[in-house]
Amino acid sequence: MLRTVLIRTLPRVFGISKCQYSAATIPKPSAQPEVHYNKLFINNEWQDAVSKKSFPTINPATGEVICLVAEADKADVDKAVKAARDAFRFGSPWRRMDASDRGLLLNRLADAIERDSAYLAELETLDNGKPYAVSYSVDVPMVVKCLRYYAGWADKWEGKTIPIDGDFFCYTRHEPIGVCGQIIPWNFPLLMQAWKLGPALATGNTVVMKVAEQTPLTALYVASLIKEVGFPPGVVNILPGMGPTAGSAIASHMDVDKVAFTGSTEVGHLIQQASGASNLKKVTLELGGKSPNIIMSDANMADAVEQSHFALFFNQGQCCCAGSRTYVQDTIYDEFMERSVQRAKNRVVGDPFNLKTEQGPQVDEEQFKKIIGYISSGKREGAKLMCGGGVAADRGYFIEPTIFGDVQDSMTIAREEIFGPVMQILKFKTVEEVIDRANDTKYGLAAAIFTKDIDKAHYISNGLRAGTVWINCYDVFGAQAPFGGYKYSGNGRELGEYGLDNYTEVKTVTIKVPQKNS
């Protein structure tokens, strides 16, 4: 994901921001950062699970256990919801706080994360397996920017006064929804936490967040910072735990007002059903994708190859918006394929703490096996394996950068989300054809077009059924720009001003007046 980062070479990463206070150099990481927090964070306190259960979190680069983490279940969710409800009660410090002070708290949180960015990046790499150079120069800075962005919104989320018919005065208040359940995935643990917390806290909600069982450590460290900067108790509660237990308890809870979920489409269905079966809590979903990346023959070849490589392989291919169907116009197909294979072969796979590494391990054994299974299906269904296709190391969950050519739209690898370093390249002839084929999916998260032709760029981008369209770029994310899916890829938008809507109840207040005047 993210920004032009890593598109060409790592040094490019340092150019993210022109301001002098952005990351200037990557400090030498410690491959064994100390873990300070492994309990549940409820009411600004560290607690064991009611069941006393815990679970191991694994270093995917080695398969070794990093530590045990308290495992939340329904009883813990109940405790956390109670704390969040109490923090949200009318007249509480959090409810009475000036919006600008909510913003200041978010800014202070961003400052604290920035202060500890090297440590957080180490912990993220240890727990998730993503290259440290990326955690440090992409994930953590994006977290800081996201929090700062929403800090600014806190006192700018304005209601309206409305010229209603009749002798009335009418205004709207943008009120927080209340207790928000948030369930986040393991592919960008810190960043997904910031995407969820930023808008929820800027608008004044309280939060019960379940972090992914694969990657709970950085979220818990951020919890300690949330307490440090001065958020009142109960405003943010963080529960490591499993989806079917803790996650399900949140989705089904009768006293949670809203649930936001990022993860698979399969679980997204369950969340929506749980809401319907319980209290009709508001639901926002950010789910899977099988995003088309369309390369027209007039595109800049070198740029298109590099960006398409990045679009798929970034973050070990573990991106919901990965460009996993690369449609290439027939006249340039062979050259594009040749160059893409060369680029994939050059991809540096290995120890994520080595600063030269571009690709670390997959997050866990389950994902690893699933991806290997998809690679087999590709071979079996007749796609042409151009490179990779196997395991890349004898321990840990490393997979070789893999490219399939001659992929047909009907193949499993062209229809299902692989979530791994496996690129599908498909051939097309015409604009109309590629729009149809690109849209022939249940997903609609992202898409991209590479062309120099202004007309094609607009025509295709208007025709694509996707929440985000990138033109001559890929994975360009800014806290300012909304992100979310059409169709089965989700519901609602995160980031940008749009992200605030999902955390707001609009209250219309109408007052009788003796006489109305313009």
Add this chain to the structure above:
Amino acid sequence: MPVIGVESIQSAGAPSACTVGKQTNMSSQPENGQYHMDLNLDHGDTESRQTIPMPIPDLEVQYTKIFIDNEWHESCSGRKMQVHNPATGDLLCEVEEADTEDVDKAVWSARAAFQLGSPWRCMDASDRGQLLTRLADLVERDRLQLATLEALDSGKVFLMAYFVDLLATIKTLRYYGGWADKIQGKTIPLSKFLCMSLFLDGEYFTYTRHEPIGVCGQIIPWNFPVMMFAWKIAPALCCGNTIIIKPAEQTPLTALHMAHLIKEAGFPPGVVNVLPGYGPTAGSAIAHHMDIDKIAFTGSTAVGKLIQQAAGESNLKRVTLELGGKNPNIVFADCDLEYAVEQAHSGLFFNQGQCCLAGSRVFVEDSIYEEFVRRSAEKARNKVLGNPLVPGVDQGPQIDQKQFDKILELIESGKREGATLECGGGPWDQRSLFIQPTVFSNVTDNMRIAKEEIFGPVQQIMRFYSVKEVIQRANTTHYGLAAGVFTNDIDKALTVSSALQAGTVWVNCYNAMSSQCPFGGFKMSGNGRELGEYALQEYTEVKAVTIKISQKNS
């Protein structure tokens, strides 16, 4: 122009000056090297922990030159101007005096900083915002120093400078720091019919870009020197403009300290240029300059007219004006009387009466008139005048001899024209620029003190009988800056607030200002709005980009 919760500061008065310590708990005070926010809303244990800030003794003035291109310059003419402490008349320092040539230099620098492809133009909007946030942090770091400087230079009460002016400055910078990357253009569904009628055929895609205007001249007054500085630069910078700002000749010192902080925060050279100087020379040069794209002025209505004319005579630069006021404060009999008296008192006497939004026409309903006048006079008599650096003092000197003389002259006119002098009415301490808190009752609408802006500690109290009458009288003025209404009746509150011709109406409060809320005048009180989202419009040009496309779809 207090910001948040200032009512309790003003009501604290001399004997309980320590209560202002409460005000600190919503600002972020560095404690033990980290920012701590005490959000305990009942102020329980905070008082014992918070100590009253004290001015820095024998503060040395560090910055006295012209700030252009992130460097300190001497004036082209070699002239300097003297800066005095109005409380003592002592010379504080000499400051380089900018004139036309210096303005030209500054414009050249600001233009270069604004040129397409410059670091400032290429900077991410979020980074512009971050620079403003850092500037806020630096102001917070130097808060004591700036508040001391402000009190010395303007004569305002140190604790007010610290708790009101500096807090507002910090909050305004943070507020606009947040806006920088939220100034959003739109994409616009162009009507096919319109397109066709104009161009015969075709389909279009239209979007707007909100671009900075360019080089902005900003001229600010002496009554809230550092706060006005922030009000002006924050929205201009957050939208991406470059600036030439002229602080008032009476009070250039905090602006020059801010210039130093702007450089320290990391703004590129030329983005902000600070030129101390006089209105008829440097100010006029800015207003007439052919290469300044926009001018914003806060000050008197008389000078506001000159600025508007200068823009018309030169390059039609965009003009925003925040000018004088003669603001009505309407007190109905059904209000909380003691509270209304106190609010009306602070609404007028705050900052030695030197506020454009001072509630200088207090209209009181007939049935409570006598009691209101009696309590108001008592309150005014209890005011403690003296050295503004000393805790417990709640009124300092007027800014300079000219203002001092003008106020006394208007007080004399009030006596002459038949208003009843309830208290005060003359200078306090013959050696300097203090004026006794003065209350006039039985003031009628045609008296000079009811029509002209006094800009001093002189309160006019008028009597009224009906809603309709008071609305009409309140609006009979060429000003329209602010107004207050005190009533417990929701119908009266909404009726009167709708009817008043004023840019700001306070109901059951006065001077309740904040960065989020727009401020500006109807009629001859000004043009445009400062603060809030509205201020962004004053610093952006909207560009509509329309692209021909092959086929439009919804």
